[in-house]
Amino acid sequence: MNKISIGCVGLGGRGMGLLRDCLLPRGDVIIAGLCDMYEDRCDAAKQMVKQAGHPGPAVTDDYRKLLDMPGLDALMVTSAWESHIEIACAAMRAGKYVAVEVGGAYSIDDCWRLVRTHEETGAQCMLLENCCYGRNELMIQNMARQGVFGEIVHCQGGYHHNLRKQIAYGLENRHYRYRNYLSRNCENYPTHELGPIAQLLMINRGNRMLMLNSIASKASGMRAFIRGEREEGGGNGGSAGGSAGDLNFAQGDVVTTIIKCAGGETIALTLDTTLPRAYSRGYQVHGTKGMFMEDNMSIFIDKKDNEYDFEWHKRWGNVEEYRQQYEHPVWQEYLRGDIKGGHEGIDWLVISDFIDAVKASAAVPINVYDMAAWMSISCLSEDSIAMGGAPVPIPDFTNGKWIGGYA
Amino acid sequence: MNKISIGCVGLGGRGMGLLRDCLLPRGDVIIAGLCDMYEDRCDAAKQMVKQAGHPGPAVTDDYRKLLDMPGLDALMVTSAWESHIEIACAAMRAGKYVAVEVGGAYSIDDCWRLVRTHEETGAQCMLLENCCYGRNELMIQNMARQGVFGEIVHCQGGYHHNLRKQIAYGLENRHYRYRNYLSRNCENYPTHELGPIAQLLMINRGNRMLMLNSIASKASGMRAFIRGEREEGGGNGGSAGGSAGDLNFAQGDVVTTIIKCAGGETIALTLDTTLPRAYSRGYQVHGTKGMFMEDNMSIFIDKKDNEYDFEWHKRWGNVEEYRQQYEHPVWQEYLRGDIKGGHEGIDWLVISDFIDAVKASAAVPINVYDMAAWMSISCLSEDSIAMGGAPVPIPDFTNGKWIGGYA
Numbered sequence: 001m002n003k004i005s006i007g008c009v010g011l012g013g014r015g016m017g018l019l020r021d022c023l024l025p026r027g028d029v030i031i032a033g034l035c036d037m038y039e040d041r042c043d044a045a046k047q048m049v050k051q052a053g054h055p056g057p058a059v060t061d062d063y064r065k066l067l068d069m070p071g072l073d074a075l076m077v078t079s080a081w082e083s084h085i086e087i088a089c090a091a092m093r094a095g096k097y098v099a100v101e102v103g104g105a106y107s108i109d110d111c112w113r114l115v116r117t118h119e120e121t122g123a124q125c126m127l128l129e130n131c132c133y134g135r136n137e138l139m140i141q142n143m144a145r146q147g148v149f150g151e152i153v154h155c156q157g158g159y160h161h162n163l164r165k166q167i168a169y170g171l172e173n174r175h176y177r178y179r180n181y182l183s184r185n186c187e188n189y190p191t192h193e194l195g196p197i198a199q200l201l202m203i204n205r206g207n208r209m210l211m212l213n214s215i216a217s218k219a220s221g222m223r224a225f226i227r228g229e230r231e232e233g234g235g236n237g238g239s240a241g242g243s244a245g246d247l248n249f250a251q252g253d254v255v256t257t258i259i260k261c262a263g264g265e266t267i268a269l270t271l272d273t274t275l276p277r278a279y280s281r282g283y284q285v286h287g288t289k290g291m292f293m294e295d296n297m298s299i300f301i302d303k304k305d306n307e308y309d310f311e312w313h314k315r316w317g318n319v320e321e322y323r324q325q326y327e328h329p330v331w332q333e334y335l336r337g338d339i340k341g342g343h344e345g346i347d348w349l350v351i352s353d354f355i356d357a358v359k360a361s362a363a364v365p366i367n368v369y370d371m372a373a374w375m376s377i378s379c380l381s382e383d384s385i386a387m388g389g390a391p392v393p394i395p396d397f398t399n400g401k402w403i404g405g406y407a
Numbered sequence: 408m409n410k411i412s413i414g415c416v417g418l419g420g421r422g423m424g425l426l427r428d429c430l431l432p433r434g435d436v437i438i439a440g441l442c443d444m445y446e447d448r449c450d451a452a453k454q455m456v457k458q459a460g461h462p463g464p465a466v467t468d469d470y471r472k473l474l475d476m477p478g479l480d481a482l483m484v485t486s487a488w489e490s491h492i493e494i495a496c497a498a499m500r501a502g503k504y505v506a507v508e509v510g511g512a513y514s515i516d517d518c519w520r521l522v523r524t525h526e527e528t529g530a531q532c533m534l535l536e537n538c539c540y541g542r543n544e545l546m547i548q549n550m551a552r553q554g555v556f557g558e559i560v561h562c563q564g565g566y567h568h569n570l571r572k573q574i575a576y577g578l579e580n581r582h583y584r585y586r587n588y589l590s591r592n593c594e595n596y597p598t599h600e601l602g603p604i605a606q607l608l609m610i611n612r613g614n615r616m617l618m619l620n621s622i623a624s625k626a627s628g629m630r631a632f633i634r635g636e637r638e639e640g641g642g643n644g645g646s647a648g649g650s651a652g653d654l655n656f657a658q659g660d661v662v663t664t665i666i667k668c669a670g671g672e673t674i675a676l677t678l679d680t681t682l683p684r685a686y687s688r689g690y691q692v693h694g695t696k697g698m699f700m701e702d703n704m705s706i707f708i709d710k711k712d713n714e715y716d717f718e719w720h721k722r723w724g725n726v727e728e729y730r731q732q733y734e735h736p737v738w739q740e741y742l743r744g745d746i747k748g749g750h751e752g753i754d755w756l757v758i759s760d761f762i763d764a765v766k767a768s769a770a771v772p773i774n775v776y777d778m779a780a781w782m783s784i785s786c787l788s789e790d791s792i793a794m795g796g797a798p799v800p801i802p803d804f805t806n807g808k809w810i811g812g813y814a
Binding site: 150151153154162211213215217220221224225252254258260263264265266268270272275277278279280286287288289290291293295296297300302305308309310311312313315316317388389390391 | 631
């Protein structure tokens with residue numbers, strides 16, 4: 001298969017970014033169809049695609065029409081969170097490869113639907129978790145596989161990203177985060193940090209996540225932000241502070257979730273998107289022989305670094321010392337060319353893995369079992385928070401196949 | 408009162424350190440009595456005290472004999488964790504001031520006993536939480552009180568301290584941690600991080616901790632450490648790897664605890680003492696206007712630092728920029744002299760506050776309500792872990808007095 005034919009559903013910021021940075025620059029992809037519920041977004045995308053030399057793509061506001069296109073090989077889903085699983089399942093039923101942008105699930109039944117649709121159709125569905133391709137994440141995974149950290153006992157991660165502006169002006173920007181933050185209280189975006197951790201801990205490949213509990217702080221960040229914008233008279237195209245009327249956001253500012261795994265490991269996740277701060281995925285790996293912490297970019301190895309027990313700051317930033325020996329093969333190869341695509345290359349890498357699978361008619365590397373397990377954290381954390389932090393079981397979406405080592 | 412007369416119970420490492428660094432150098436204290444269950448410890452302490460010029464202190468293996476001494480003003484308790492509350496209550500019943508080294512509680516009833524004994528006797532009991540006097544902790548508290556971080560929403564802290572050697576050789580060292588780690592699984596040492604956070608969040612003074620849940624990782628660190636010591640043939644006076652026979656430690660390596668407060672704030676605590684790593688108290692404060700993180704020593708302020716949203720490392724270490732404006736008055740005054748006492752001065756400061764209260768017949772700054780609330784986290788986390796992470800209520804040891812703003 002020399003060139004594959006792709007349709008794109010959802011042409012907001014993320015969809016346009018992936019089109020521009022990761023699909024249109026490729027020689028092995030034809031953008032055959034575009035879909036969005038907003039006409040202006042379709043127009044802008046069509047213009048961009050045509051300018052890149054693709055023969056006029058079909059345009060529709062109904063993704064099912066793309067699935068009816070006989071020559072279409074694959075669908076890329078970058079629409080609102082709420083629509084991901086529905087569209088993914090429809091694509092699998094139509095026999096298409098489907099790549100789905102990240103987000104969390106709204107019900108466990110939807111996660112099962114994803115798994116069952118794959119099992120019934122044999123079609124492949126991949127979660128586009130770009131952070132699984134992060135340079136540091138992959139190097140740390142490489143070190144862990146080689147035993148540098150010993151037996152892994154605990155991991156941490158977070159989605160620490162100040163999104164106040166995007167949320168506050170969500171009506172103006174037609175962004176799904178606004179309505180989600182207004183209505184839900186949960187770990188709404190777990191996979192950026194959980195994906196790499198799950199791969200490190202061999203979740204669904206010899207290990208599984210057993211249970212979690214979640215507690216949310218109060219929701220003060222958005223109200224303070226919007227009031228501040230209004231006082232200052234600032235704005236973002238719309239009225240100062242956005243047109244959000246109700247400042248009673250349901251979403252707690254900081255949600256802490258603890259997951260226990262069958263192997264005895266714990267995973268601590270933090271959602272932290274409505275307070276002022278710098279971006280971080282807060283990655284930490286703790287094992288019997290050493291640890292890694294993203295937030296000061298340090299690696300601490302037993303018997304090597306113990307003299308720094310009370311002078312840790314002298315080891316901050318030492319991750320670079322490990323780069324030459326432990327750079328992951330994916331990144332070794334990638335760095336031989338230029339960094340391409342968005343988000344420092346990770347978008348390019350995740351999209352490339354998807355396209356390679358489509359071209360080879362092969363299994364995707366982040367499959368429906370991963371997707372169901374990772375996305376389920378959102379609705380399970382919602383349950384736990386609603387029940388005052390009660391422990392909630394995490395389903396085994398592999399039905400025991402994880403024990404054999406592979407799902 | 409020019410000189411106060413103090414008895415010391417528990418003459419292991421901590422007791423001897425406080426004697427040497429914080430009591431004997433003072434001119435306003437007479438060490439009148441010494442107590443330990445081991446004769447050699449009593450002998451060593453007596454010799455040190457006599458060399459410092461104090462008239463021969465009474466020595467006993469029964470702390471009640473110290474309490475019978477008519478001229479004794481105060482008791483300092485640095486014995487094993489399990490004995491703290493019993494001895495503190497006996498001291499209050501004897502009408503003495505009592506200062507108690509930190510540790511966690513073993514039952515909620517014991518916490519109530521502490522509170523009720525104070526209420527019945529009117530005697531003062533202070534928890535010697537030296538970390539409440541940390542230079543950074545106090546500066547951050549000062550900044551928070553002045554509104555720099557806006558409304559506080561979430562705090563984090565941890566006791567990250569590689570104690571594997573102390574625990575492994577616990578039989579040789581006669582250290583209580585060994586038996587505790589062998590038998591219990593809980594947040595066994597919460598107060599170093601929780602104390603400063605509780606003060607920041609005005610716990611018992613307008614706020615209170617409502618509930619928690621705790622999840623523990625597997626216990627792999629001690630087994631790996633002891634096996635490593637034995638393989639290497641290393642030792643610490645005793646046999647290689649210590650004489651610990653049973654390597655099935657109950658204590659999980661990493662315990663994560665989430666606390667929810669009446670004010671809507673969350674507190675995430677981590678116990679992390681049996682894996683290789685550098686020391687940290689992992690302090691974090693997150694508010695609607697800014698944040699602080701100990702593990703990269705950074706302060707991030709809204710509208711000032713937003714250009715660093717994706718270059719956070721450029722702000723790491725910037726805490727020093729705030730020192731001149733926000734140094735806490737306690738540390739401003741302290742730094743005019745020399746740093747005295749152990750642990751970079753914080754031992755000196757906490758002991759000084761206790762002695763000042765005794766001399767003035769005044770209330771202690773960290774009282775039985777603080778002590779009960781902070782220490783209760785240990786046995787409550789034990790309950791939660793045992794029940795699979797179930798949420799557990801935290802008693803209101805003030806019986807509503809926190810609402811009025813002071814207990």
